[in-house]
Amino acid sequence: MIFNSLEYALFLPLIFALYWFVVNKRVTWQNILLLFASLFFYGSWDWRFLFLLSFSTFLGYFTGIRIEKAGTPKWKKFWFWLSIVLNVGFLAIFKYYNFFVQSFADLFNSMGMNLDASSITLNIILPVGISFYTFHVLSYVIDIYLDRIKSEKSIVDFGLFVAYFPLLVAGPIERATHLLPQLKKERSLSFNNAVDGMRQILWGLFKKVVVADGCAEYANLIFDGSADYSGSMLFVGALFFTFQIYCDFSGYSDIALGTSRLFGIELLRNFAFPYFSRDIAEFWRRWHISLTTWFRDYIYIPLGGSRGGTWMKVRNTFIIFLVSGFWHGANWTFIIWGALNAIYFLPLLLTNSNRNNLETVAQGKIFPTIRELVGMIVTFLMAVFGWIFFRATDLNHALTYIGKMFSEDLFKKPAIPSLAYVPIVFVLFFLVVEWFGREKKYALEDFAPSWWFPFRWLFYSFLIAAIVVLSGVEQQFIYFQF
Amino acid sequence: MKKFLIRLLAFVFCFFIIDKAFILVRDSSPQREVDRRLEFILQGKIRADIVVMGSSRGARSLIAQQIEDSTNQPSYNLAFPGSDVTFHEYVLRTLLETKGNKKPSTIVLVVDDSDELKTSKSLKFRFDRMYPLVKYKSVRDEMVKRKEKKPVVTELLVLHQLNKSNFKFTPRKFTKNDSIMPCGSMPISHQKKTFDKKYGTTQYVYKREGELIQKVNAFKEMVAMCERNDIDFIVAIPPNFRKVTAGFANRLQLLVGKSGTVWIYDEAKPEYSNPDYFFDNAHLQKTGSVVYTAEFASFLKNKD
Incomplete structure (x- = not known):
């Protein structure tokens, strides 16, 4: 089901009516309705995708609580890295595994070896929206690890945070600090x-x-x-x-x-x-803002951001643009696109005019x-x-x-x-x-x-x-x- | 909330009224067309015994009037440039199902060597030829069936029946490649500037890989329709400016079985390797069409 389909034109008014006229007495019921609606929305693509979404949700929910309750920094770190490795691991398998296998095979073949990548590539479908909801969960877990937020105890609210249907398949990439508090409050709809x-x-x-x-x-x-x-x-x-x-x-x-x-x-x-x-710096402040700020907050700043010397600024800029390109897909075209934008950005960065x-x-x-x-x-x-x-x-x-x-x-x-x-x-x-x-x-x-x-x-x-x-x-x- | 819902309903009602005004646009669309052949079918005005179908090769290679003169049987060309076999199947089905059309005794399907059953950039189901005719319910039904339009919305909203071409209010003009004869044929009297005039001597062999199941099924359905209606079905392979693909005729004959005939032109005729008779590598120009039609008409006369 996509936003520009007839199915969605029927789905949205139905959920809207149930939300405001049937389950409007309690926030919890409204959230349960939205969660089920979201699962139905996502499952309408392919019901098998629901398993991965559910796993990612439970993983984020469980490790979030464990990180917060960990008695020692060692355990805190353990649960944090477990969550990161599993989440990123799934993303890597579904989205990037075949790309790396093929790229390595091409590299070895160019050196005269005869490697057939097709025997070890995976014949799997990329689950719709996996990059988006994985980033939801990652930001949540990182924020808990850095003590920016408390873990969410309600599985319904957390599930809705990950799977909320308007943003599930193509963003915006939400932050727990922004969305979760809204899910706790009573809502009203003004004219x-x-x-x-x-x-x-x-x-x-x-x-x-x-x-x-x-x-x-x-x-x-x-x-x-x-x-x-x-x-x-x-x-x-x-x-x-x-x-x-x-x-x-x-x-x-x-x-x-x-x-x-x-x-x-x-x-x-x-x-x-x-x-x-x-200028291109302004362009990147205005394009796909939720992803750009995600990379800024969770990659660029932890790497040192613009605080270090020129070399560090250049390195970090290239890293986030390359990662951003790679996030879009497992193809060299996206990586070059990212690198090109980093090159565009560089003169502004070096002349300190990127915030003009x-x-x-x-x-x-x-x-x-x-x-x-x-x-x-x-x-x-x-x-x-x-x-x-x-x-x-x-x-x-x-x-x-x-x-x-x-x-x-x-x-x-x-x-x-x-x-x-x-x-x-x-x-x-x-x-x-x-x-x-x-x-x-x-x-x-x-x-x-x-x-x-x-x-x-x-x-x-x-x-x-x-x-x-x-x-x-x-x-x-x-x-x-x- | 109540205010919002009332306003929303009022707006929907107003939009529904505005939508109905577009019936004028829809119903005036056919008048701006110069090629009225598809509408003639929908109006039940086709009275031919021999009907030529196909894509541009059918439209340009076989001159229906010449066939009629030679065989003394009323002939008409219903081949549409750029159309694929799924569209031909639709045209034949509509021709046979619409009241008023005379049931033809012979259908000649001019095929594309060797893209007829395969993916092709240049051949498609010609929705663009159908949009000017959306005032006909059968056209709308076909669009819904083929998922070009959404079922309920098509019934509810006139606007959804249209597309951007319906809003082109100036009458269509023929280009020099599109002039149409009263018999429906569209021969061309010039050569394409980029025609390299080099006869292709490579002997290609037809491979079934790449065939589309939808196209194969549409072809089979045409055969079946003709058989059900006791119509003689002839598949004609027209000249390209190269050798005929080996095995292509056999593949078609396999699909046609005993319900029809696959006919290939005489490759040895010098005209078919003479660039002066061709528009480009894939199409004859009028001088070539006359030669090819004469050969086909002769085959038709001697067939029975």
Whole structure:
């Protein structure tokens, strides 16, 4: 079951009705309902995935209590490392084992040995969302170990923290310090919150179904047949993917946040208009925020962060970008993508200008300054270039794509098919709405609510109409594979 | 909560009303099409004894009017460029099931050597040809059956029946590759600029690996439909600018069995290795189509 499916359109109102009208007397009942709904939601992919999710949940729950109650530092460390090794171990087996086996075999084969990796690779499916819920559990266990939080005694609340369906398969990656206290409190749904939640879901669906899936059609066409296209069309293909990946993932996050708001629970923000960033450091403060801050808090800072000398800063920056790339998938393309972003970041870090642009661009104004505009365009183009590695099937594909893109016909007029102008028009519309909403939590938060209601309803009807017309075969969200 | 639910219901009601206005868009879509052949089928207007089906090779290689002149049997071309065998199966099924269409005596399926049953980038089920015709319930049902559209939503919302092509309000124009004759055939009278004119002498051998079960089943279903309706089923392999794939005809004959015939053109004819008769490596141009159609019509006349 995915957010843009008919099943979810039936599932959500049903759970909403039960939550507010049947089990609304006690928080515990509401949490039990949400937990079962989450397990049903996850099991609808493949019921076998539930075993791994349950194991990860029980492991985090049990080791969390053991860490807190350990009599000696030695035992505390034991339970901590047991939890880390098992959690990371499962992630490694399911997500990275085949990659390492294949990479080692390729390495040995390049040295003249004849190794067949296929006999020792595993034929297993990657459980949806494993990277996300593993990170939930890891952050919880680390926080207990560092005495930042107390362990959770209620298995229902902890289970819900790990498996809460809006964020289970593609985040945002929540923190126990943020989500668990909310699960203990009584919740209420005000009219404004409910409308706001619905509006955010609507905007998320628009981004996913209309912009991302519309761009995906042409991005796939161009990337899959890159040998047949001119340099300028390859650039257009990279642009299509740039908007696809953002609208796909931030659309998902908007639906997740909006859905959760309908249950009276606030989730962490995941995107803050990254394509309006003036430098790459700002981009990374605004892109996939929950993951970036996770790496910052649990890897970068423990490694020494920016406190040491220049060498330490550079080393730590490279480590978190490489790990971030690797987190996305077991493919060299993601690692190169991570490394490329580290290289982008380096000049800012070395000149201490990585925290220059902390505020939203052109705050309180309609237009940016020329300097801001140039900064945004350059940052955007750097991101576009990086996404080629992210989208390519392998390193060879990425390099061929880039080589062909930077040929002499890069400046020729691209032969864009006439129907491809539909997603282009929607991208422009989306950019305008995002620009005017860039100082808010999400673009639509303050874009239409103040309008006279017939106009407002017409605007919402337009968004829904576009979603309904363009929703054909359900397209998976890109980040489900991670 | 009560206020929220009331507002939500009011909005849903208003949206439902707005949605119904799009019936105008849906119902005016067919008028903007220049290729009306699929709509003729849905309207029960096909009156041919010999019907040619297939993809661009069928549309461009066999000239239905020439077949009609030669055999004295009404002929019509229902081949759609870019379509695969699953689409051909849909066209044949619709042709036979729609009231008003005359049951043909012969179906000629012009196949793609050798992608007919395999994955192909250029051949697909042509939903884009169906969207202008979504005002017909049978078209909507087929889209739902093929999971292009969601079942309940398609019934509830007119908007869900449409796609972006329905909002292109200017009439479609034919390109120079798409001009259509009154008999439904679409021969081309020029050559593709990138045609290298080198005759492929490599002898490829057909392999069944890579065949798609959906395509094989659709092909079998076409055979079965023809058998049930007592229709002569002919599978025609048209010329590529290379040798015919060895074993391809045998594979098709195996699927057709005794319920039809697989016919291959005479490879020895000099026209089929002369680039002047070809549009590109995979398609004849009109001069070649005339030669090929004449050969096919002769086969048809002598068949019985």
